[in-house]
Amino acid sequence: MAIFGTAVRKQRTNPPHDASGLADIVLPDHEGVEHRLGEFWRDRPAALIWLRHYG
């Protein structure tokens, strides 16, 4: 790693074909309420959008 934590070598993205590795991850929301990611696509398709950062 180098300045600002950048990668020295170019990395490849590696999105999964199924979300089983994500479903059981539990994260707090903006109010501190914990959510299991799998709950978001239980009833309808869900778009999970990872932000770069909050800047």
Next chain:
Amino acid sequence: MFCRDHAVQLHRARAELDRAGEVVLIGQLTPRHAAHFRRRAELTWPVLADEDRASYTAAGAKVATANELFGPKVVAKGVQASRRSQVIQTRTIGHAAQLGGVLVVRPDGSVAWSHMSEDASDNASPQEIVSALHGGAETATAG
């Protein structure tokens, strides 16, 4: 800048996105940071906080090189984004080189579509996300 620009673009398409499916945003650090970002970007969707970035890893997101963060292409697109959304870069909160992306997941848990960022300026458009939620997109991965 790209992060807030992306949020502005998503917010403008919120009616279409909400009709098409569920939307959740995931950022770094703490719920307090998530709340501040959500309020400032005027978002109505949940914003989750992933302090150790485990979900970024599980989603296949990558860490940028210096060129993918500050290269000429990225800077030029940043100027365009700033003009489009009337936002400016503020203090970076979180791992500065962590890139994001989007996964659209069907109720059966399969990933219908993905767009993981190849550089700091590379974000899926709201229209692409709406299309993927409607099931109209083929599975495609950036890069």
